[in-house]
Amino acid sequence: MKKLSIFIALSAIVFSGCKQDDEFSGPDLNNLYGGFSIVQDLDISNRNVDFSSGESTYFTATFSKNVEWNIEIKGLTSGAIRNIEGFSDNLNNVNALWNGTTSILPMFKGEDCAVEVTFLNQTDTLRDTLTVVAGRVNQGFLLSDFENGFPANWLTFIQSGANMSFNIQTSDLSAQGTHYYDMGGDVNWDWLKGYVYIPASAYGVQAFPLNSNPANVYFNTFYYKVPTLNNALILFQFCEDDNEDGTFNANNEDMYSIQVTPTAAGWSQLSVNYADLAALVNGAPSTPAGNGVKEPHKLMQVNILHLANPTSGYAQSYIDYLIFTENGPLIP
Amino acid sequence: MIYNRMIIRFFVMCCLLFAVVTSFAQSPARKFNVTGAARGYFFGDRLDQNVAQEDTITIPRLNSGHVLADLGLNIRPNKNMEIQGMVRVRNDYGGFWGSGVTFDIRQLYVKGVIGNVVRYQLGDINYRMTKYTLWNNDQELLSLTPQAFRQQYDVLNYDHFYNNDHSWRQQGAAAEFALVFSKFVEELQFHTVATRVRASNNSSINDRIFAGLNLQLIQSKYFNVGFNFVNLNDIEGTSRNTTLFRNPVMTYTAEGKWNNEQWAATSDVEWAHSKTFYVNDAEAPEWKGSAIDWRAKVKNEKTNVTLDVRLSKVDALFNSPGAQTKRINYGQLPTAYGRITNDQVVRNLSMMDLMRESNFYNLQLQNYLMAFAPKYDNITPYGDATPNRMGGVINLGWESPKKDVKVYVANTDMQEVRGEGTLTPRKFMRTEGGVEFKREKAFTSWQRRLAAQLSFRNDQTTRGGTDVVPQVDLNTQVAAAGLEIEVLEKLDLMAGWQWIQYNGFDFVARKNAYGETFNFNEYKVNGKENMMALGLRYRFSENAFLTTQWNQYDINDATLNSTSYNVGQIMVLYQMNF
Numbered sequence: 001m002k003k004l005s006i007f008i009a010l011s012a013i014v015f016s017g018c019k020q021d022d023e024f025s026g027p028d029l030n031n032l033y034g035g036f037s038i039v040q041d042l043d044i045s046n047r048n049v050d051f052s053s054g055e056s057t058y059f060t061a062t063f064s065k066n067v068e069w070n071i072e073i074k075g076l077t078s079g080a081i082r083n084i085e086g087f088s089d090n091l092n093n094v095n096a097l098w099n100g101t102t103s104i105l106p107m108f109k110g111e112d113c114a115v116e117v118t119f120l121n122q123t124d125t126l127r128d129t130l131t132v133v134a135g136r137v138n139q140g141f142l143l144s145d146f147e148n149g150f151p152a153n154w155l156t157f158i159q160s161g162a163n164m165s166f167n168i169q170t171s172d173l174s175a176q177g178t179h180y181y182d183m184g185g186d187v188n189w190d191w192l193k194g195y196v197y198i199p200a201s202a203y204g205v206q207a208f209p210l211n212s213n214p215a216n217v218y219f220n221t222f223y224y225k226v227p228t229l230n231n232a233l234i235l236f237q238f239c240e241d242d243n244e245d246g247t248f249n250a251n252n253e254d255m256y257s258i259q260v261t262p263t264a265a266g267w268s269q270l271s272v273n274y275a276d277l278a279a280l281v282n283g284a285p286s287t288p289a290g291n292g293v294k295e296p297h298k299l300m301q302v303n304i305l306h307l308a309n310p311t312s313g314y315a316q317s318y319i320d321y322l323i324f325t326e327n328g329p330l331i332p
Numbered sequence: 333m334i335y336n337r338m339i340i341r342f343f344v345m346c347c348l349l350f351a352v353v354t355s356f357a358q359s360p361a362r363k364f365n366v367t368g369a370a371r372g373y374f375f376g377d378r379l380d381q382n383v384a385q386e387d388t389i390t391i392p393r394l395n396s397g398h399v400l401a402d403l404g405l406n407i408r409p410n411k412n413m414e415i416q417g418m419v420r421v422r423n424d425y426g427g428f429w430g431s432g433v434t435f436d437i438r439q440l441y442v443k444g445v446i447g448n449v450v451r452y453q454l455g456d457i458n459y460r461m462t463k464y465t466l467w468n469n470d471q472e473l474l475s476l477t478p479q480a481f482r483q484q485y486d487v488l489n490y491d492h493f494y495n496n497d498h499s500w501r502q503q504g505a506a507a508e509f510a511l512v513f514s515k516f517v518e519e520l521q522f523h524t525v526a527t528r529v530r531a532s533n534n535s536s537i538n539d540r541i542f543a544g545l546n547l548q549l550i551q552s553k554y555f556n557v558g559f560n561f562v563n564l565n566d567i568e569g570t571s572r573n574t575t576l577f578r579n580p581v582m583t584y585t586a587e588g589k590w591n592n593e594q595w596a597a598t599s600d601v602e603w604a605h606s607k608t609f610y611v612n613d614a615e616a617p618e619w620k621g622s623a624i625d626w627r628a629k630v631k632n633e634k635t636n637v638t639l640d641v642r643l644s645k646v647d648a649l650f651n652s653p654g655a656q657t658k659r660i661n662y663g664q665l666p667t668a669y670g671r672i673t674n675d676q677v678v679r680n681l682s683m684m685d686l687m688r689e690s691n692f693y694n695l696q697l698q699n700y701l702m703a704f705a706p707k708y709d710n711i712t713p714y715g716d717a718t719p720n721r722m723g724g725v726i727n728l729g730w731e732s733p734k735k736d737v738k739v740y741v742a743n744t745d746m747q748e749v750r751g752e753g754t755l756t757p758r759k760f761m762r763t764e765g766g767v768e769f770k771r772e773k774a775f776t777s778w779q780r781r782l783a784a785q786l787s788f789r790n791d792q793t794t795r796g797g798t799d800v801v802p803q804v805d806l807n808t809q810v811a812a813a814g815l816e817i818e819v820l821e822k823l824d825l826m827a828g829w830q831w832i833q834y835n836g837f838d839f840v841a842r843k844n845a846y847g848e849t850f851n852f853n854e855y856k857v858n859g860k861e862n863m864m865a866l867g868l869r870y871r872f873s874e875n876a877f878l879t880t881q882w883n884q885y886d887i888n889d890a891t892l893n894s895t896s897y898n899v900g901q902i903m904v905l906y907q908m909n910f
Binding site: 018021022023025026028029030032033087213215273275327328 | 534535536572624645648720722747748749750754755757798802839841849850851852
């Protein structure tokens, strides 16, 4: 009993030292509930920014209290939008830095932009403008952005249906640059409207120069859904030269695929990890025909097939900016 | 077709298995055992909404259910080794001929003894350490739930490996051994565990490992001390991501016991330190926190009155994933009636969903504090290791000599260690009490089972306001009652009632990816939930029963964008453990 009493007494002594912290966590509530005003107006560090040469720009402003803010930068030619959000009492070179990326496609290009800063639960809005001299350049192996016409040595097959339109279009609303590839047509006897084969040989190599680890390789592209059409499918196929003999044999070598059903009108981004590709037969998973190992460094051809139910009428999709990236998906 | 082949193979395996078991059953030392459980579960729900304009979109009736069998094979090839494998076969009602049928490995482990010294276990491990290192705290409201509803909670807890010993189901390895001494010290025990909490994706996510060590020195039956170390850490090189999470927690424990003919007393203390940081991440904060928890319990052996006192202080930055991870993931949405009204608004999680929504429940340790529902528990949402709390709990209890009647009253008085958004701390007050009566043979003149329980809890959170900052005042009351009467032999009439009311205002911290508070959301609630059940249970044996229940749940929530509705439920549950 004596030992227990000593133990209890010691424990009580330890607790007698407990006291409250003399600081608090999180932002000051008095500040949050205080009045809001703009202390220092919006300013832009670089009003003529060239993202293609690695430049960036940032915004500055100071407010009377911490507040949730949103900077919206809108390309006046492309319609591209970049949103930067934060919670602070100022904008600075850390929390309001813009390196040319986009939140809502298309990508920014050389164009004037409108900048607007809005605040949660506040009516104030700050506005300014800046000029993008040139859009950012992404790292990776670019298959094509269609800016220089249809790439040499790509192969196409186009069904002899009605209103077939497998060609390059020019528009400021392209996902990237000013050109995209338009695939459309009405083929009432076949799901296939047309395809594009992209062999590695078009780039002077036997296999695309990709990392051998499929988890590190991403295939990226932008695709466009025409708002009034709901029937298109785009199938991307990746043909591996398992035995490295310079040819692809579908009977005993791997072909992995991903099928995209455009659902949201306008441009969307597809970024798929090579490791997540699957062998598909008529859209359903199947066993690969080759060694069953995903080997991006043996990829020798990419196929793009435009499909639609033959009874569904005219189908159309656009694609733009086909690029392989490493260690992460494309950040447009 | 594939499923058909699987089913045929499975039944052939089962037949062979039972043949083997039967043959071994006649030998004195059985090397094989079949263990497991079987269950049939059915819900028939009907939703009625109290809305001005009739909801013509939401389907009011939902039927769902499944039959499953957990078939485990326990093999003991020799006296020092045991292998357990368990497969779950589940078929949703209406899912015959392949669709809806699933086969899963539910349990797989190997355990044994090396050289009669070291005990080990590999594979699935149910592991528990202390309340500040590795402890699976009960979900909200469970302790106040009558048996009529508890049956559904039991199904959830069984499916998610939530055991009464508060262990977490992990996959990894554990080992333990002990040194026995002849003088001064009775025994020195070593326990160690390492489990894989998260698997690498070979790209950007590293393997995450939980490792633990416990040293327990048993001086005598009256006194022991312990040292515990756990660490949740990312393994470098398992992906290209060089940012590595680290969370070591170290605790020291001591326990003393004393008793004589009239009194029995125990006291224990746990003193903990934690450090939370990232390697190769300049933006990540480094947290250091400590906790101390002392408890004393005195029992008068003659009157069976027990006084239990607990004092604790847990720093705001004390982070112990093993002890603070919650069972319920409040980020999920209900699958039953996920959206209601003509506007198809998201239906908020309710007391009824806690009882039956399997997808709310979490199986893995989380590195930072998970979200919680202040209306259900704003005082101890992360159990005893809830950070940013200091204060005490006093519990006075009594139980009859035959332990068939239990009564308790308890009071919790706590406050924050560190204010949130202000230096003024929140204050927490909880008052609760309960009575439980349970007899297998109720009276000499009526020798049948009778059980009843009644409980009540009142929670208050308060903090003064200023001219511009509103004051915090959040109140929650929970009441429950349960009754089980054996009306015919082994046939029980069951009734249950649970009611919760919440009203008031508080702030809920918004946290960034590093668990830091960067803003607050206003949290206003004003609602009542009521749940009643009436049913029959037939007990085939101690391990098997069939129950059918009618439940009525209703909610009246005056909070903005909420609605009032009720759900009538017919539930049939057949449960057998073997």
